[in-house]
Amino acid sequence: xxxxxxxxxxxxxxxxxxxxxxxxxxxxxxxxxxxxxxxxxxxxxxxxxxxxxxxxxxxxxxxxxxxxxxxxxxxxxxxxxxxxxxxxxxxxxxxxxxxxxxxxxxxxxxxxxxxxxxxxxxxxxxxxxxxxxxxxxxxxxxxxxxxxxxxxxxxxxxxxxxxxxxxxxxxxxxxxxxxxxxxxxxxxxxxxxxxxxxxxxxxxxxxxxxxxxxxxxxxxxxxxxxxxxxxxxxxxxxxxxxxxxxxxxxxxxxxxxxxxxxxxxxxxxxxxxxxxxxxxxxxxxxxxxxxxxxxxxxxxxxxxxxxxxxxxxxxxxxxxxxxxxxxxxxxxxxxxxxxxxxxxxxxxxxxxxxxxxxxxxxxxx
Numbered sequence: 001x002x003x004x005x006x007x008x009x010x011x012x013x014x015x016x017x018x019x020x021x022x023x024x025x026x027x028x029x030x031x032x033x034x035x036x037x038x039x040x041x042x043x044x045x046x047x048x049x050x051x052x053x054x055x056x057x058x059x060x061x062x063x064x065x066x067x068x069x070x071x072x073x074x075x076x077x078x079x080x081x082x083x084x085x086x087x088x089x090x091x092x093x094x095x096x097x098x099x100x101x102x103x104x105x106x107x108x109x110x111x112x113x114x115x116x117x118x119x120x121x122x123x124x125x126x127x128x129x130x131x132x133x134x135x136x137x138x139x140x141x142x143x144x145x146x147x148x149x150x151x152x153x154x155x156x157x158x159x160x161x162x163x164x165x166x167x168x169x170x171x172x173x174x175x176x177x178x179x180x181x182x183x184x185x186x187x188x189x190x191x192x193x194x195x196x197x198x199x200x201x202x203x204x205x206x207x208x209x210x211x212x213x214x215x216x217x218x219x220x221x222x223x224x225x226x227x228x229x230x231x232x233x234x235x236x237x238x239x240x241x242x243x244x245x246x247x248x249x250x251x252x253x254x255x256x257x258x259x260x261x262x263x264x265x266x267x268x269x270x271x272x273x274x275x276x277x278x279x280x281x282x283x284x285x286x287x288x289x290x291x292x293x294x295x296x297x298x299x300x301x302x303x304x305x306x307x308x309x310x311x312x313x314x315x316x317x318x319x320x321x322x323x324x325x326x327x328x329x330x331x332x333x334x335x336x337x338x339x340x341x342x343x344x345x346x347x348x349x350x351x352x353x354x355x356x357x358x359x360x361x362x363x364x365x
Contacts, residue, residue, distance in 0.1 A: 003088070004101040010078070011102040015071035015109065019060065022067060026056050043135055051135075054128035058250065061121045064113060065326075068106055068288045069319035072295030073312055075102065085300060096359065099296055106292045110285025118281060119253035126251055150175070154237050159184045161235075165198070173200040173239050180205075180233060189215050193233065200237060207231040249277035257281075272340070276333040279344030280326070287326065287348040293355030294318050297362065322351045 030052035038048065060067075079085050088098055150172065152163040161182045165175035180193040196209040210231040213221040252260050257278050261271040298315035299308075326347040333343025 003093070007075075007098060007101040008105045011071060011075050011105050014074040014078075015068065015105075018067050018070045018074065022063065023056060023060055026059050027052055030055050030059070038135055047131075047135070051128060051131060054124045054131070057117070057121045057124045058128075061113065061117055061250075064284070065287055065291050065323055066319060068109070069291040069295045069315065072102065072292045073299055073315060076296055076299040077308070077312070080299065098300075099293065099359070102292050102296070103289045106288040107285045110288040113288075114254060114281050114284050118250075119255060122251055122253040129251070149177075152237075154235055159190065163198075174198070178207075191215065192221075193231070195231070198233075200235065200239065203234065203236070205233040205235050207233060249274040254278065254281050272336060273334045275340050276330055276343055279340055280330060283345050283348050286345075286352065287322075290322065290348050290351035290355060291319055293352060293359065294322065297355050297358045300359075300362075322347055 031049055034043070034048040034051045034055075035045070038051075043051075076085070085098070149164055149166045150168050152165075152172065154161050154163065159182060161180055163175070164179050164181075166177035168175050175198040176196070178195050178198045180191075180195075180198075181189060182191040184190045192213040192215070193207065194211045195207040197207070199206045199208075207228070208230060210228045211225055212228065212231070213225050215221055249257070252274070257274060261274050261278070265271050295315050298311040298318070329338060329343045329347055332338040333340055
C-alpha cells in the first residue's frame, strides 16, 4: 500500500509539473494572440491578459490526454534512471501491479476533470465569449436555446435585434411563432414585430402574417400598430453564421448537458453533436488511463537497455495516434457515420486493450 501511494504521489507531481508548463506556455501564446486580434479595438494589456486567462482552461482541457502521457513518461523514465523499477521487481512485485497506482490516479484525475473542470471550462468559455463580444462592440450574432424557445441576436451599425422563436428548422433559417425586438444605438427599444413565420433569405428575413409596433416619444404603440401579410426585414445573417452561433458543446456544463439536449431537440434542432460530446466526456477517464498504459508500455524498462529516445518517441507517436483517432471518430459520430456510443467509446477501449496486450507481451511473454 505504501509503495502504491509513493508511485501515485510521484505521478501526481509529474502531472502537475507538466500541466503547469503547458499552462504557462499557452498563456503566453494566447496573450500574444489576443493583443493581435484586438489591436484596433483599444484593448489594454490587462484586458488581453484577462481574455487569455479565460481562454487557457479550455485549451488545457482539450490536451489533457497528452499531458497525462507526458506525465507518465516523466514518471517511469525517472524511476528507470534511479533503478527504482529494478528494486521493485526484485522485491517480487510485477510491473502490472506497479501500474495500478498511476492508472487509478489517472482515472481519478479524469473523473475530477469531467465533474469539476468541465463546468469551470464552460463558465470561463462563456465569459470569454461575452467579453470578446463586448470588446468588438457587440456586432457578433449569438444563438441560444432556453425553456422559452430559441433566442437569436443579430447586430449591426444601427443597433441590435433580439429574435425569439418557439420552433425552428434544423439550421434556424425558418422560424415559427417568432418575435423581433429592435434596439437603437442608445439601447432603447425602437420596434417590435410578431410573425407567424420568418424565413432567412440572402440579406433579409421574410416574415409572414406580421404585426408591427413602433416605439417613439409620445407614441401609442398599440394604437399605431399595423399588420402586414408579408414583410421583409433586413439582416446580414447567413446560414453558416447561425450554425456557428450554436457554439461548441463544451460551452455547456456537463451537468446541464442532458437538459440542454432535450431543449435543443424540442426546438427542432439535431442534438447529435452534443450527444457525441457528452459520451466522449464520460469516456475521458478511461482515455486517460489508456494514456498511462501506453506510456508505461514503452518506458517501464531500465535505461541500460538503450534506445530510450526511440521508446519515448514511439510512446508519444502512439499517444498522438490515439488522440487523433478520438477526434476522427468524433467527427464521424457527429456526421452520423458512426453510432454515438461507438464513436465515443471505441478509441479509449481499443487503446486500453492494445496497451494491455503490449504490456503482457513485454512482461510475461
